[in-house]
Amino acid sequence: MDIEIKSWLHDILKAIGEIESFLEDSTKSFADYQNDLRTRRAVERNIEIVGEALSRILKFDSTISISNSRKIVDTRNRIVHGYDSVSDEVVWGIVTQHLPVLKTEVQELLGV
Template sequence: MPSRKLKQRIQDILDIGAEIEAFTQDMSFTDFQQDTRTIKAVLYNVAVIGEAAASLMPEAEVDYPEIPWVDIRGLRNIVIHEYFRVNIEIIWETIQRDLPPLLEQLQELQSRLNS
């Protein structure tokens, strides 16, 4: 796998993750739950993150096992294939609890790849 592709895909995920954080900044779960536009924007971005992660498989999964690649792809599959059954509360918890540490891990990985 060319390292430029890996670096670019990681940057894509970082950019999209930052966008999700910006979309939901200063929102409570109640605000989020009532904002259909933000929900749809977040779900779309979750799908894009999953696609970017999937494009790195299987090499990235083997080379960088500290990143939860399987979970990222799994969430994408739920959003895309079971759209009307998506649990908004789980999405909210994921972007609040799991997204920030994921972005930190990817930033660290990006820094290692750049040096």
């Protein structure tokens, strides 16, 4: 695997790790997330990083298969360009449903 792709995959893992750290408290609910502006902004920033890294990977090698990568890239674009229409529900869904799958797939690609 190309060194640039490995670097972007590591960036994705790091961003996912940061998101997980913001939501470590097992009692953190959607309502808690929605009422915590700093956590929301931090999560959104890390989703931007994940989306940008995925976009670069797909441009570099379109044969790499990562589930829902297009949706995550699209969400990144929405956060960056349509900040006023970012849905907390969509971001929460990505964090709780898609990022765990993405994390596993990235770890498998990196062999870690």
